Amino acid sequence: MKGLLFIITILCTLSVFSQKDNKRATNFNIEKSIAIQGHDPVAYFKQGKAVKGRKELTTAYEGVIYYFSTPVNKEAFLKNPSKYEPQYGGWCAFAMGDSNEKVSINPETFKITNGKLYLFYNAYFNNTLKTWNKQENVLMMKADANWNKIVK
Structure with a gap:
């Protein structure tokens, strides 16, 4: 019984997060599922200019997908997404x-x-x-x- 209750709790939690992510994504300016038209959000801060990200350096944060120009920028974003969004x-x-x-x-x-x-x-x-x-x-x-x- 405890196992079943645990599974139901996990499923409900995932459903709530999924709904939150979907709602958030619908409010964001995304093109072809990608934010900032594929530009690296960290580059604005570190390089002071808009830099196109690369498909192979991708992460999703709460339903929004970002591209990064360098692995270092991706890591910086993952440590503090709200700083760079x-x-x-x-x-x-x-x-x-x-x-x-x-x-x-x-x-x-x-x-x-x-x-x-x-x-x-x-x-x-x-x-x-x-x-x-x-x-x-x-x-x-x-x-x-x-x-x-x-x-x-």
Whole structure:
């Protein structure tokens, strides 16, 4: 009887984690199941630029798949994923703060503020990072509140 109860508990726990991972993944900006269009999240911090990751250096974190450019970057991410994951699920930080919209990004347009990675839309003569920089505190506060409503 104890064995059966243990198995049921494990199955229920896995089901809850799976549902959480799926919900999280549906809120993230992923393309072909990959976050940040295949760019290495750690490289933004360590190299100060967007670097494409490699398929053979992959990890999944709570339902979201990331590519890495080096094994060292992958290990750094595994030690502290929340440090390296982009804010607002990898959606445009400006759009999240300005209009509570999930807008795609240009992975080469980014900013690191207070140790957090923010990504931005940049196409057709519209670089939202420039506008973000003019109103960063207000937009960040609004984006944080909007994202919290989405992920709840």
